[in-house]
Amino acid sequence: MSDFQNAVQVVHDALVKLRDEGVELRVSRDTLDALRHPVVRKKIETPSAAAALPVKAKVSSTDKAPKMAAMRERVLVCEKCTHLASTRTQVVFGVGNLDAELMFVGEAPGADEDLQGEPFVGKAGQLLTKIIETMGFQRDEVYIANVLKCRPDMPAGSTGNRKPTSPEMQTCLPYLRQQIEIIQPRAMVALGATAMEGLTGSVEPMNRLRGRWHEFEGIPLMATYHPAYLLRNQSLSEKRKVWEDMLLVLERLGKPISEKQRNYFLQK
Ligand code: SF4
Structure with a gap:
């Protein structure tokens, strides 16, 4: 009693x-x-503040590989966009470390990526690898993926690449979301305004998006120029802008930054 x-x-x-x-x-x-x-x-149980918060289930390292492999199987045969499925050489799924702290997201595969089946392998990809290495990572320590997994189709005989449309990106985005849920990176970098549009719906130009933190599903998201932009604009000042964005990422991840790294691409 x-x-x-x-x-x-x-x-x-x-x-x-x-x-x-x-x-x-x-x-x-x-x-x-x-x-x-x-x-x-009866005492009415009220949920504690912690219990009320949506908690993302942690995916253990050992669960990540089979989850990603199963998902990959599904995506490789995806035909949701019939016009892209009929023109692609292959689906470009994504590559890198499933335990990556940092994830880079581009807009869509280009011609090189479509042929090789890996994101960012053309000239812009080589520049991205340089940026990653200058940050102090190896390419295989991070994870790299695109919002759209199939190359945007081009008129017959054309060799260029086109920007993916918003509906195309929205159709494919659930796959990227699943990849992010499995990897659970501590920070993400959107490469280019189109990738930002695919991730967040924002249509602001990159000069207004870069240099500050955004968010995707609770994960800090930095926006910066696509490496292809740097290939077209090789001035020190544009390189410095991208580098300053990467310094913010390194700071966010708590990585040590050398004096040399801080001073890259500064005008003399
Ligand atoms: S772009 Fe994405 S959703 Fe569309 S067919 Fe390719 S994998 Fe499927």
């Missing part, structure tokens, strides 16, 4: 004793009966 029930019992017994002794009680019989069978209110 709880303390409360004990107290009610004591009050009930005292009142009954007084009544038996002939004391006029201004308490009805119903009330006395109610005291004999007190309703004990």
Whole structure:
């Protein structure tokens, strides 16, 4: 019996004793009966603040490989975009470390990537690898993927690449979201305004997006220029902008930054 029930019992017994002794009680019989069978209110469990927060399930390192492999199997045969499925050489799934702290996301495979089946392997990809290495990582320590997994189709005979459309990116985005859920990086970098559009829906130009943190599914997201932009604009000032964005990423990840790294691409 709880303390409360004990107290009610004591009050009930005292009142009954007084009544038996002939004391006029201004308490009805119903009330006395109610005291004999007190309703004990159940404590209402309120969720704690921590329990109320959506907690992302952690994926253990050992679970990551089979999860990603199963997903890869599905994506490699995907034909949701019939026009892309019929023109691609292959699906370009993504590559890198499943335990990566850092993930780079581009817009879509180009001609080189379509042929080789790996994102960022052309000239822009080689520059991205240089940037990654200058940050102090090896390419295989990070994870690299695109919003769109198939090369945007081009008119017959054309060798260039085209920007993926928003509906194409939205159709494919669930796959990238699943990759991110498996990898659970501590930070992400969107390479180019189109990748940012695919991830966040933002249509702002890169000069307004870069240099500050955004978010994708709770993960800090840095926006910076696509390496192809740097190949077209080789000025020190543009390289410095991208590098400053990467310094912010290194700071966010708590990585040591040397004086030499801090000063790359500064105008003399
Ligand atoms: S782009 Fe993505 S959604 Fe479209 S067919 Fe390729 S894998 Fe499937």
